[in-house]
Amino acid sequence: MSGKTIKKNKGTFIVKIHECQNATWQGSVLWVEEQQEQYFRSALELLKLIDGAISEIEEKIVEGGSHEK
Numbered sequence: 001m002s003g004k005t006i007k008k009n010k011g012t013f014i015v016k017i018h019e020c021q022n023a024t025w026q027g028s029v030l031w032v033e034e035q036q037e038q039y040f041r042s043a044l045e046l047l048k049l050i051d052g053a054i055s056e057i058e059e060k061i062v063e064g065g066s067h068e069k
Helices: 043-064
Strands: 013-021 024-031 036-040
Touching: 013 043, 024 043, 036 043
Parallel strands: none
Antiparallel strands: 013 024, 024 036
């Protein structure tokens, strides 16, 4: 390893918490770059949605090169 760190913007997400029930959050998350909004029923589900979006971005980078302009 060369010791260099390359930082790339993987995604921007806007999280809206609508309610807090059963000790967790319910709301929506907007993936800004793709203009996709998803609703979630728990904090764990929110994290899975974001993780899935990041994985999708990484797959596109591996398959077709960088997504950045």
